[in-house]
Amino acid sequence: MSDLWDDLENFARAPSSFTAAPGERGTIKAKANFNVSEDVAALRKAIEGIGTTEKTLIDILTHRSSSQKQAISKAYEETTKRILVNDLKGETRGSLEDLLVELARPPAVNDAKWLNKAIKGAGTDTKILIEILASRTNKQIKELSAAYAEETKKTLMQKLKTEVSGDFGKAILLLAEGARDESTNVNADKAKEDAKALYQAGEKRLGTDESKFIEILCKRSIPHLRQTILEYKNISGKTLQKSIEKEISGDLEELLVAIVKCVMSTPAYFAEKLYNSMKGAGTDEKTLTRVMVSRGELDMLDIRAEFKKLYKNSLYKEISSDVSGSYGDGLKMICGGED
Secondary structure (H helix, E strand, O other), rough: HHHHHOOOHHHHHHOOOOOHHHHOOOOEEEEHHHHHOHHHHHHHHHHHHHHHHHHHHHHHHHOOOOHHHHHHHHHHHOOOOOOOHHHHHHHHHHHHHHHHHHHHHHHHHHHHHHHHHHOOOOOOHHHHHHHHHHHHOHHHHHHHHHHHHHHHOOOOHHHHHOOOOHHHHHHHHHHHHHOOOOOOOOOOHHHHHHHHHHHHHHOOOOOOOHHHHHHHHHOOOHHHHHHHHHHHHHHHHHOOOHHHHOOOOOHHHHHHHHHHHHHHHHHHHHHHHHHHHHHHOOOOHHHHHHHHHHHHOOOOHHHHHHHHHHHOOOOHHHHHOOHHHHHHHHHHHHHOOOO
């Protein structure tokens, strides 16, 4: 799979979700002529009637922007004295329940809940930590941190400090601070310097200076890192991803590779995640749901384009052949169409 990531020139020009304005590249958009009370009435009818009308729930929750859905939730509670998310949980089951509940919640609250689940209990689900913290912008990280504190009464940083350690822990904490440089100017000389520093910290020496990789990949701006990745290939003859895979191992390797992929193309990173959640026997529905919901309003159009490029099949077809029933219908609605 990583040979797909070797085509750097193509990726360095790919759309970066870090620069897209919300709503521009998503499939879930604000509804024109939005009417809160009409939506609340329709949801009540679907939930309170005999047998839940899943089609109505899916239709409304996949065709309203996040802020519209928050307005619906508020009005729903004022009208019924009940909480919409709880009613959705009570009326649906399994993967469909997860999908509808996550669609109804603000994105930052979903991120906070996923992270909380990843670090609660015995052992830490590093895959979720990596996926969320490597792909979110500073603004998204600030919002999810606020939601996390509200949810758990602890700060995300406090909680992470007790859960992650070593070099992986250092990198995760840096990302969780949401302190990535945001300047858009790229200084080619500085990018060359960083590329050289990475080469000298890894390929060029015996043993690896992980701290150099962490500092550069977790702090520099996305445009700067794109340039650094191109410079790295000029200096070492190898892609940075290949060097990381050779020089570093375990969770830190996985995290740094995820950052490099998101720098080059966040949509391609998520296209690969979606593909892996569906390939082979059985479907990883939790990952499938999380990615579809979290990217639906942001960059699903770009994810679809990358998916088609990488796998020669449309995301829509892949979902159709992999999942069925109302859950499948909901995912196809978020996907938004055939390519």
